[in-house]
Amino acid sequence: xxxxxxxxxxxxxxxxxxxxxxxxxxxxxxxxxxxxxxxxxxxxxxxxxxxxxxxxxxxxxxxxxxxxxxxxxxxxxxxxxxxxxxxxxxxxxxxxxxxxxxxxxxxxxxxxxxxxxxxxxxxxxxxxxxxxxxxxxxxxxxxxxxxxxxxxxxxxxxxxxxxxxxxxxxxxxxxxxxxxxxxxxxxxxxxxxxxxxxxxxxxxxxxxxxxxxxxxxxxxxxxxxxxxxxxxxxxxxxxxxxxxxxxxxxxxxxxxxxxxxxxxxxxxxxxxxxxxxxxxxxxxxxxxxxxxxxxxxxxxxxxxxxxxxxxxxxxxx
Numbered sequence: 001x002x003x004x005x006x007x008x009x010x011x012x013x014x015x016x017x018x019x020x021x022x023x024x025x026x027x028x029x030x031x032x033x034x035x036x037x038x039x040x041x042x043x044x045x046x047x048x049x050x051x052x053x054x055x056x057x058x059x060x061x062x063x064x065x066x067x068x069x070x071x072x073x074x075x076x077x078x079x080x081x082x083x084x085x086x087x088x089x090x091x092x093x094x095x096x097x098x099x100x101x102x103x104x105x106x107x108x109x110x111x112x113x114x115x116x117x118x119x120x121x122x123x124x125x126x127x128x129x130x131x132x133x134x135x136x137x138x139x140x141x142x143x144x145x146x147x148x149x150x151x152x153x154x155x156x157x158x159x160x161x162x163x164x165x166x167x168x169x170x171x172x173x174x175x176x177x178x179x180x181x182x183x184x185x186x187x188x189x190x191x192x193x194x195x196x197x198x199x200x201x202x203x204x205x206x207x208x209x210x211x212x213x214x215x216x217x218x219x220x221x222x223x224x225x226x227x228x229x230x231x232x233x234x235x236x237x238x239x240x241x242x243x244x245x246x247x248x249x250x251x252x253x254x255x256x257x258x259x260x261x262x263x264x265x266x267x268x269x270x271x272x273x274x275x276x277x278x279x280x281x282x283x284x285x286x287x288x289x290x291x292x293x294x295x296x297x298x299x300x301x302x303x304x305x306x307x308x309x310x311x312x313x314x315x316x317x
Contacts, residue, residue, distance in 0.1 A: 009041070009049050014058060014073070022063060022070040024051070108293045146193055146210040152197055153216035157183040162224040163200075167215040168208055180219050181206065183231040189241050196234055198227040205234045235268045237287070239295070244287030250306035253280045257302035281306070288314060 012032055016023065023031070050071060054060050061072045094106075097294050108205050116175065167178045181197035184205070193210040200222075214304040237243050253261050255278035262272055267284045282303075286292055293314050305312045 005311070006049065006052070009045065010053055010056075013046070013049055014053060017060070017071060017073040020072075020075070022072040024068045024070050026068075028071070033315070074272045094262060146213070150210070150213045150216050153218075154183050154186070154210065154213075157216075157218075158185065161226045163219040163224065164216050165219040166197075166208070166213055169212045169214060171212075176214055178215075180222055181208075184227075184234070186210070187241060194241050197227070198229070200224055200227070205237065205243075207238070207243060232268050236285070239286040239289050240291035242287060242289035242291045244289050246285050246287055247308050247310070249284050249286060249288075249292075249308065249311060251282045251296070252304040252306055253282055254302045255279050257299075 003073060009032055013028055016028065016031055025043050025046045029043060032041045050060060059074055061074060062069045062209050063072065064070075068170060126182075147209075153164065157286070161182060162180055163180055165178060165180050167176050169176045179199065179201070181199055183195055183197050185196045187196060187207070195208045195210050195213070197206045197208055198204075199206050237246060252275075258274070258278065258280040261282060266282075267286055269285045271283045273283075274282055288308075288311055293311070296303070296311070297315050305315065
């Protein structure tokens with residue numbers, strides 16, 4: 001008996017049974033025959049292989065079902081559990097892994113952490129921003145899609161950081177532009193997928209709408225040191241996904257809503273100061289963006305804009 005075919009059969013049997021299946025010797029022979037050149041695997045060979053597997057210390061369970069005996073490996077002893085996933089499933093796993101953050105501090109936090117550790121083995125690395133993985137999908141959400149090729153390239157660049165040359169269609173430009181970036185994180189925001197990226201020429205972060213990325217290719221000619229993503233720095237220059245000229249914003253919150261505002265993180269630069277009359281002053285540094293205006297107007301019944309005057313004008317428009 002040749003040693004090599006015997007070892008190969010044993011490994012394939014362990015792989016088959018580690019998937020949780022319970023197979024008879026004839027079913028194992030049929031499965032192995034699919035991977036051999038001569039297409040002939042005898043029952044006697046399988047029986048010898050099963051004995052060798054047990055002698056190697058891998059426990060086997062034989063369960064009689066009618067006239068046949070089915071072989072399996074106990075769950076705790078399974079050595080290999082084959083798992084194949086495509087690119088769409090990989091993105092879904094990254095989304096799921098990021099979404100588990102929302103359960104931190106709950107009664108099921110311990111169980112969720114175990115799930116997260118298992119997902120890390122299949123989908124390693126951090127792809128999404130910490131707190132923007134799950135967002136509400138509101139009416140009027142964007143219906144455009146991201147190309148599969150671009151999405152694969154973006155995820156690959158985030159998990160294994162490197163420089164990429166991206167062709168992007170900005171809403172402010174009539175023609176697409178091509179430039180070098182380092183992709184940092186995905187952001188699922190208000191029904192649209194964005195990418196936080198570092199621009200080495202401008203020395204700043206960009207937020208790119210993923211559906212406006214036409215092409216991505218690795219920039220092997222760029223030898224600059226890879227940028228290390230600083231999530232706090234990225235967030236501090238934005239309110240949501242919008243950037244712009246940063247201003248100091250001062251708001252005064254009514255007493256009834258004070259505790260609600262104090263219990264939440266609205267922006268990395270936020271500072272609260274409770275007043276003697278029970279109201280709370282909130283100060284932060286953020287761009288005067290459409291998203292900030294929308295947020296302030298949404299809370300208009302419980303807060304007052306102290307400064308800047310430009311924000312007051314924007315909210316009245």
